[in-house]
Amino acid sequence: MKILVCVKQVPDMESKFKIDASSKWYDQADLVYKINEYDEYAAEEAVRLKEKVAGSELVVLSIGPERVKDVIRKVLAMGADRGVHILDNEEHLKDPYQKASIIANYAKNENFDIVFTGLQSEDRGSAQVAPLLAGLLGYNFVSTVVGFEYNDDKITVERELEGGLKAKVSLPLSAVVSCQLGLNTPRYPTLPNIMKAKRKKLDTVNVADLLDGDALVETQKIFIPEKKAGGIVLEGEVDKIADELIQILKEKTQVVK
Amino acid sequence: MKALLVGEYKQGKVEESSYELVGFAKQLGLDAVMFFVADDGAEIKFDGKVYVADAGKYTEYNPDLHKALIEEVINKENPDLIVFSHSSYGWDIAFRVAADLKVAAISEVVDFNKDEKTFIVPCCNSKFRREVKPKTDKVVVTLQGGAFQPVMEGSPQIEKIDLPEAKSNVEFLGFVEKEKVGVDLTSAEIIVSAGRGVGKKENVEIVKALADALGGELGASRPVVDAGWVDPSRQVGTTGQIVAPKLYIACGISGAIQHLAGMKKSNFIVAINKDKDAPISEVADVFVAADLLEFVPVLTEKLKK
Numbered sequence: 152m153k154i155l156v157c158v159k160q161v162p163d164m165e166s167k168f169k170i171d172a173s174s175k176w177y178d179q180a181d182l183v184y185k186i187n188e189y190d191e192y193a194a195e196e197a198v199r200l201k202e203k204v205a206g207s208e209l210v211v212l213s214i215g216p217e218r219v220k221d222v223i224r225k226v227l228a229m230g231a232d233r234g235v236h237i238l239d240n241e242e243h244l245k246d247p248y249q250k251a252s253i254i255a256n257y258a259k260n261e262n263f264d265i266v267f268t269g270l271q272s273e274d275r276g277s278a279q280v281a282p283l284l285a286g287l288l289g290y291n292f293v294s295t296v297v298g299f300e301y302n303d304d305k306i307t308v309e310r311e312l313e314g315g316l317k318a319k320v321s322l323p324l325s326a327v328v329s330c331q332l333g334l335n336t337p338r339y340p341t342l343p344n345i346m347k348a349k350r351k352k353l354d355t356v357n358v359a360d361l362l363d364g365d366a367l368v369e370t371q372k373i374f375i376p377e378k379k380a381g382g383i384v385l386e387g388e389v390d391k392i393a394d395e396l397i398q399i400l401k402e403k404t405q406v407v408k
Numbered sequence: 409m410k411a412l413l414v415g416e417y418k419q420g421k422v423e424e425s426s427y428e429l430v431g432f433a434k435q436l437g438l439d440a441v442m443f444f445v446a447d448d449g450a451e452i453k454f455d456g457k458v459y460v461a462d463a464g465k466y467t468e469y470n471p472d473l474h475k476a477l478i479e480e481v482i483n484k485e486n487p488d489l490i491v492f493s494h495s496s497y498g499w500d501i502a503f504r505v506a507a508d509l510k511v512a513a514i515s516e517v518v519d520f521n522k523d524e525k526t527f528i529v530p531c532c533n534s535k536f537r538r539e540v541k542p543k544t545d546k547v548v549v550t551l552q553g554g555a556f557q558p559v560m561e562g563s564p565q566i567e568k569i570d571l572p573e574a575k576s577n578v579e580f581l582g583f584v585e586k587e588k589v590g591v592d593l594t595s596a597e598i599i600v601s602a603g604r605g606v607g608k609k610e611n612v613e614i615v616k617a618l619a620d621a622l623g624g625e626l627g628a629s630r631p632v633v634d635a636g637w638v639d640p641s642r643q644v645g646t647t648g649q650i651v652a653p654k655l656y657i658a659c660g661i662s663g664a665i666q667h668l669a670g671m672k673k674s675n676f677i678v679a680i681n682k683d684k685d686a687p688i689s690e691v692a693d694v695f696v697a698a699d700l701l702e703f704v705p706v707l708t709e710k711l712k713k
């Protein structure tokens with residue numbers, strides 16, 4: 152079986168973000184980057200499937216500048232066989248349709264049986280790349296997966312719906328699967344596996360070789376939403392603000408006396 | 409401009425969020441028709457034409473068939489905007505429709521700029537908003553839950569819709585309900601919740617001690633539950649419990665939309681967070697900018713006295 156997992160590198164969302172000079176995105180300098188949380192679940196499920204089906208090959212792909220090699224290496228250390236880095240210094244300016252078509256153009260010659268992705272990225276949160284990719288490749292698709300099983304060329308998954316409800320569905324390969332938080336417990340790469348990953352194949356492809364269309368959506372600007380006025384902010388010495396908070400709770404709520 | 413509003417029908421009922429799509433169309437002054445896969449006699453409130461496909465035949469969950477039905481309606485109506493909820497249903501279908509039509513898709517719309525004809529969407533866990541412009545005439549959008557006022561009125565002119573050939577690769581095996589064991593947070597007057605900011609399992613005790621000192625219940629955000637630090641029955645949010653206590657204290661919770669949706673109706677909200685830009689500050693009555701590991705034990709001791 153040939154398996155692809157697509158991962159994105161995102162900044163830690165607790166970062167102090169600044170808007171960049173173009174006003175179209177956040178300033179990418181001086182941020183701490185990591186693997187997109189949803190993709191970590193996708194990577195773990197892909198590795199488990201590879202381990203289950205003898206003779207499988209697992210490829211990990213990421214689009215972005217040089218630094219995204221870090222997340223590719225992380226997934227190689229988790230157990231992927233080889234990496235593909237699509238070098239694109241302007242990844243942040245592309246829309247989901249372009250990203251999906253870049254991946255589709257890479258994948259169409261490889262004939263993957265299954266493609267794992269995260270449900271969404273932590274920064275953009277569009278939840279579009281996986282379904283667009285499925286559409287472009289003509290693959291079956293299922294989103295928001297919190298349970299996954301593979302048997303006899305079929306996958307059976309649990310999809311998370313709202314309010315604690317799940318839908319159990321089965322579908323044949325080839326398929327694109329977008330993974331939701333809590334699907335599994337992602338493994339930590341061990342030191343020997345990190346060392347081994349350094350010797351695994353990691354190809355770089357220039358994005359210009361794969362991109363074949365314009366964006367369908369354009370970001371005009373990015374801005375900081377207005378905060379609701381009226382909230383009290385307490386800061387400073389812990390002992391003092393604890394007293395202040397208790398005072399406020401006594402005055403404003405009936406439940407603290 | 410004309411809109412096709414794709415409503416949701418689940419377990420024999422129209423989902424409330426469907427009426428937020430109607431509110432959105434009203435707010436934009438759009439000419440709108442709706443679509444549902446529903447049972448005969450489903451109670452749909454809408455002042456206009458509604459295409460209804462039979463849920464008995466197409467099942468409540470079959471994204472392939474529902475997608476084909478929606479595309480059939482698009483052919484008939486030629487709408488400029490095709491509107492879904494930003495929900496598990498929307499994620500499964502909306503963007504595949506966009507791929508088939510090769511048109512712009514915009515997710516999680518929270519507002520619209522009439523002059524510029526642009527859509528406003530959040531990004532980076534709501535620390536920012538993006539203003540985006542579609543470059544195609546037809547556009548698929550998904551709307552963030554709660555962003556538009558629901559409009560639920562009128563009786564629709566129902567038009568049945570069927571597919572000449574219905575083919576699907578997806579087999580729906582049934583719904584799985586969450587086990588209803590554990591605590592019922594909906595009746596708690598005070599909830600003190602632990603978020604990922606607690607750092608590790610042992611630190612949940614610090615938050616639990618505060619809940620005990622106040623005579624309240626322990627709640628949690630999703631990552632804390634996914635990591636196995638707190639029982640799933642204590643999760644607050646869209647996929648957990650929707651709560652409205654008199655006092656809600658969020659410890660180390662950033663305030664992602666799915667968490668806010670579960671607790672923003674609380675009477676009084678306190679957030680303890682070391683990041684002053686955390687989106688939870690948008691709903692907090694009191695924002696304590698502090699390290700919870702230092703602050704919470706001090707607060708607990710003082711409350712015990």
Ligand SMILES: Cc1cc2nc3c(=O)[nH]c(=O)nc-3n(C[C@H](O)[C@H](O)[C@H](O)COP(=O)(O)OP(=O)(O)OC[C@H]3O[C@@H](n4cnc5c(N)ncnc54)[C@H](O)[C@@H]3O)c2cc1C
Pocket residue numbers: 165270332602603604605606628629630631632643644645646647648649659660661662663664665666667670680681682683686698699700701
């Ligand atoms: C379909 C779907 C459904 C979801 N359903 C839910 C749901 O029901 N409930 C839910 O909660 N989430 C849900 N989520 C997940 C949600 O999007 C967020 O990922 C989640 O709520 C984040 O949890 P958090 O705030 O605890 O963690 P984070 O977002 O990681 O935030 C941690 C916060 O802690 C602060 N912090 C860190 N250390 C400290 C410290 N020492 N002292 C003080 N502050 C500190 C940080 O500044 C940060 O703001 C859902 C997501 C999806 C896509």
